[in-house]
Amino acid sequence: MFDPNDWVLESEHLAPSLKKWQTMVNLMADIYEAPAGFVVQYTSKGYQVVIANESELNPYPAGDGVIPSETNLFCRRVVAENKPLYVKNATQLEEWQTNPEVSEDGFNSYFGMPLHWPDGSAFGTICVMDFDITHYKGPYKELIGQFRDMVEQDLVLVDQYKKVEDLSLRDSLTHSYNRRGFMTLGESLLHFARRYNKHLGLIYCDLDNLKFINDNYGHRVGDQAITEFSNRLKTVLRETDLSARIGGDEFAVLVLVDTEDELATLVERIQSPEASATHGHAAEASIGFRFYSNQQISRLDRMLDEVDKLMYANKHQRKATP
Numbered sequence: 001m002f003d004p005n006d007w008v009l010e011s012e013h014l015a016p017s018l019k020k021w022q023t024m025v026n027l028m029a030d031i032y033e034a035p036a037g038f039v040v041q042y043t044s045k046g047y048q049v050v051i052a053n054e055s056e057l058n059p060y061p062a063g064d065g066v067i068p069s070e071t072n073l074f075c076r077r078v079v080a081e082n083k084p085l086y087v088k089n090a091t092q093l094e095e096w097q098t099n100p101e102v103s104e105d106g107f108n109s110y111f112g113m114p115l116h117w118p119d120g121s122a123f124g125t126i127c128v129m130d131f132d133i134t135h136y137k138g139p140y141k142e143l144i145g146q147f148r149d150m151v152e153q154d155l156v157l158v159d160q161y162k163k164v165e166d167l168s169l170r171d172s173l174t175h176s177y178n179r180r181g182f183m184t185l186g187e188s189l190l191h192f193a194r195r196y197n198k199h200l201g202l203i204y205c206d207l208d209n210l211k212f213i214n215d216n217y218g219h220r221v222g223d224q225a226i227t228e229f230s231n232r233l234k235t236v237l238r239e240t241d242l243s244a245r246i247g248g249d250e251f252a253v254l255v256l257v258d259t260e261d262e263l264a265t266l267v268e269r270i271q272s273p274e275a276s277a278t279h280g281h282a283a284e285a286s287i288g289f290r291f292y293s294n295q296q297i298s299r300l301d302r303m304l305d306e307v308d309k310l311m312y313a314n315k316h317q318r319k320a321t322p
């Protein structure tokens with residue numbers, strides 16, 4: 001599912017929908033003869049304009065920053081009460097005097113409706129705003145509901161697409177990417193590194209003694225060791241780094257790094273035993289890693305083979321030195 005706390009503006013999944021919404025919001029503002037029309041998203045971080053009609057009169061462009069959730073916006077009222085709001089003449093109403101849209105930018109009229117994610121939780125609003133007093137009647141009041149339906153139908157599609165993608169690219173135990181996810185997203189990262197002349201680090205981890213943990217403490221504890229290791233990777237890595245469970249007890253990590261030292265420090269942090277413990281057995285791993293300067297980047301499957309071999313060498317060495 002799409003995380004309702006993520007901004008849709010940052011999601012590649014929504015790019016086609018955003019284009020469609022732009023056309024729709026332009027049209028909506030034209031029909032209402034309003035200088036400003038919006039799709040606004042609400043998250044726990046606040047409010048953000050996702051789509052603004054393309055008009056010079058509109059003072060709030062899309063993606064222009066997050067407005068704190070306590071601001072006395074019209075949209076805030078719509079989300080809080082989960083119902084449409086029509087304000088014809090805000091300057092006459094005491095309750096809107098602290099709304100910067102009214103006091104600072106001179107808006108007088110607001111007409112908006114709540115938008116929802118497919119599970120019914122708040123997505124944000126769709127609205128039109130005018131500097132003049134307005135008198136929307138009959139069909140005008142219904143029309144915005146039609147626009148709302150179009151946006152909500154798109155949100156259903158996006159959510160379904162994301163679910164299917166998650167199923168095929170993610171691992172159900174740890175929710176990190178699986179091998180297919182790693183190869184798919186890894187190719188994009190390789191492409192990025194080649195294009196922008198960046199260097200990469202590739203790390204291959206294989207948990208130690210998982211069979212022993214399974215046999216002695218049960219499969220559930222084994223699962224826990226896998227999950228803990230996956231969580232450790234997530235804690236240590238940046239959001240832009242790629243990590244995946246590419247086999248039963250095997251993980252791969254692909255990161256953009258500037259130097260070999262940077263990569264070595266990262267590996268040390270992954271190895272840090274105090275970060276995890278399962279029934280007294282730290283989920284330790286044998287690790288192979290290699291720094292790939294921009295010129296050394298080849299095919300991802302080849303690179304993975306290389307670090308897999310390094311990992312095995314590390315495993316043998318660890319077993320040989322008790």
Ligand SMILES: Nc1nc2c(ncn2[C@@H]2O[C@H](COP(=O)(O)OP(=O)(O)OP(=O)(O)O)[C@@H](O)[C@H]2O)c(=O)[nH]1
Pocket residue numbers: 173206207208209210211212214218219220221222223226247248249315
């Ligand atoms: N609990 C649990 N065990 C798994 C899972 N997937 C694979 N395994 C077990 O992980 C073990 C992986 O094999 P090995 O890597 O040879 O076993 P190991 O004990 O980690 O041995 P070394 O890597 O040599 O330390 C096997 O015993 C698998 O049954 C899983 O999803 N959950």
